[in-house]
Amino acid sequence: MTDGRAVTSWTPAPGAAPVWRATLAQAAMELRLTARRGENLLVTLVIPVALLVFFASVNVLPTTTARPIEFLLPGILALAVISTSLVNLGIATAYERAYGVLKRLGGSPLPRGGLVAAKILAVVAIELVQLALLVAIAALGFGWTLGPGASLTVVLAALGSGTLAFAGLGLLMAGTLRAEATLAGANGLYLLLLLVGGVVVPVDQLPALLGDIARLLPAAALADALRIGLGMSTGNAVGPLALVLAWGIATSLLAIKLFRWE
Amino acid sequence: MTLGVAAAGGQDDPAIVVRGLVKRYGGRAVVDGLSFDIGRGEIFGLLGPNGAGKTTAVEILEGYRKADGGEVRVLGLDPARDASPLRPTVGLMLQENGIYPQARPAEIVRLFARFHARPHDPDALLDTVGLLDAATTPYRRLSGGQKQRLGLALALVGRPELVILDEPTAGMDPAGKAAARELIADLRSAGVTVLLTTHELADVERLADRVAVIDHGRLVALAPPSELASGAPQRLRFTLDRALTDEESRELEAALAGESAGVEASVRVLGEGVGRYRLDGADPSPALVRAVAAWCADRGALVVELRTGGGTLEERYLELLGAEARHRD
Structure with a gap:
């Protein structure tokens, strides 16, 4: 059964690796698994890219900007954050909980904080790929450029607080619901926020009541903050940013309090 | 290291x-x-x-x-x-x-x-x-x-x-x-x-x-594990070339209780339909062995195997679990 390279000594020599090394190894594993699952690539890359290209090419949207791409790119970036933080992270974590992966990792030397850090690292890495890909398509394919008054600080604050809000929501679902319920719920929210979250359809164009609700949700605020940060619209970013951050704090605290590992 | x-x-x-x-x-x-x-x-x-x-x-x-x-x-x-x-x-x-x-x-x-x-x-x-x-x-x-x-x-x-x-x-x-x-x-x-x-x-x-x-x-x-197995009570176990009917089992018990051995033993079936039995409630003795063999000879049943002892770990284990169940009831 062996070719002579087998373990020859079982003499104990236990010890934990440095937490950073364990965390990086776990983050790399999370990324490898994401890349291996076709449905993850579909929701994080294919759908945002397809929506961006389609709606930027066929001028059917009642957008408020001079050209559709100026409205679309920030909205699709918000959708990209939702797809990675809510859909991808939430569903993967829900199934890890159902399969006992979280339990098994909990019995390993990787601390819980290390596991959470690894998941955050993986989310940020995926979002950077999304950001680079979507901006490159917008710039090269549709001649998009940064608008006047663009602020990197606002963009980063929007992406960070948006990630916090939707990752908190994804982990809240993953840690409290059955995996199948998280799968359905996260995909349902993705579709709902795509339609009424100010991502491709301006909130102003929605029926009055629906528009009022949409303005309170983090998706529209995230898209608004990104539009201001990228210089696509004028206005004060503090309002939408504060709303997204409030959602982020609320969902994260709830997730920390209610998450069940088994 | x-x-x-x-x-x-x-x-x-x-x-x-x-x-x-x-x-x-x-x-x-x-x-x-x-x-x-x-x-x-x-x-x-x-x-x-x-x-x-x-x-x-x-x-x-x-x-x-x-x-x-x-x-x-x-x-x-x-x-x-x-x-x-x-x-x-x-x-x-x-x-x-x-x-x-x-x-x-x-x-x-x-x-x-x-x-x-x-x-x-x-x-x-x-x-x-x-x-x-x-x-x-x-x-x-x-x-x-x-x-x-x-x-x-x-x-x-x-x-x-x-x-x-x-x-x-x-x-x-x-x-x-x-x-x-x-x-x-x-x-x-x-x-x-x-x-x-x-x-x-x-x-x-x-x-x-x-x-x-x-x-x-x-x-x-x-x-x-070895001590656990040896803790099983000594019993007589035998295997015949055919299975006994329930009626025959009762007859064997009656024969053993009678003049041939004089013990109150019950026949326990170890393998359904394969002719493996254990005598419960009686310590093995030369008279018991002879009585079982004689009764089988009368009925034309061949004793394929007969042994005495404490049995396997498996039997002891099942006994322990059985005793625990009785203890609870």
Whole structure:
């Protein structure tokens, strides 16, 4: 059964690796698994890219900007954050909980904080790929450029607080619901926020009541903050940013309090 | 080699101490006053039927659950409070392996190796557990036995001082079971302490230095497997070339109670329809052997095998569980 390279000594020599090394190894594993699952690539890359290209090419949207791409790119970036933080992270974590992966990792030397850090690292890495890909398509394919008054600080604050809000929501679902319920719920929210979250359809164009609700949700605020940060619209970013951050704090605290590992 | 963790307590202290352990679920005691010690370098088997409380007891030792009563010490530490120094030192194999379905054995062993300071070489370990050929097969496509072997590899990759294996041979084919037992026996010679749960007698019979039999959360026996088997009462067992009818069994009992042997014995069927029997309630004696043989000769039944003694570990185990059930009723 062996070719002579087998373990020859079982003499104990236990010890934990440095937490950073364990965390990086776990983050790399999370990324490898994401890349291996076709449905993850579909929701994080294919759908945002397809929506961006389609709606930027066929001028059917009642957008408020001079050209559709100026409205679309920030909205699709918000959708990209939702797809990675809510859909991808939430569903993967829900199934890890159902399969006992979280339990098994909990019995390993990787601390819980290390596991959470690894998941955050993986989310940020995926979002950077999304950001680079979507901006490159917008710039090269549709001649998009940064608008006047663009602020990197606002963009980063929007992406960070948006990630916090939707990752908190994804982990809240993953840690409290059955995996199948998280799968359905996260995909349902993705579709709902795509339609009424100010991502491709301006909130102003929605029926009055629906528009009022949409303005309170983090998706529209995230898209608004990104539009201001990228210089696509004028206005004060503090309002939408504060709303997204409030959602982020609320969902994260709830997730920390209610998450069940088994 | 140096030990990574200076666990509390000296090398002479027990690796595991369990004292009056109680765990309740919804008011029902799943573990009900369990006590035992496991010495350093010992292979200790926790044997019992499904639902006996083995996994619950082991999960308290692993730090997954909190006890409702009693005390446990693992390498001198409290697993519920001191999880972080114990994690690198104690190798775990869970009943549900907890591995990503899409992950491949090679990368999952490499991942767990990265969690440890001085891990085994992942490829050598895969070779040792016989998974080199399946190293890149997704976990969900592995056979039950291969999944178990991967679980065993994860328990061992960090060079642990203590391993806790929950049903390590479940789902393995006979060759896999033999290989796993051989590997676990190798651990003992290196001084690794092993706690394994099982409902397979062959596991404890061939491996364990001592075995604790538990049923309904209580300890019903604690001894080396050989002593446990010899604790079975002496009985006469015989095999015939044909099965007896119920009526014939009653006639045999009547004959033995009569002048030929003068004992109140009952005929217990050991194998339905294959002619294997045990005489309960009577100590073997020359007169009893002669009486059984004579009665069989009268009926034209050939005695294929007849022996006296304490029986196998399996029979003793079933007796212990039966006695425990009667004790509860």
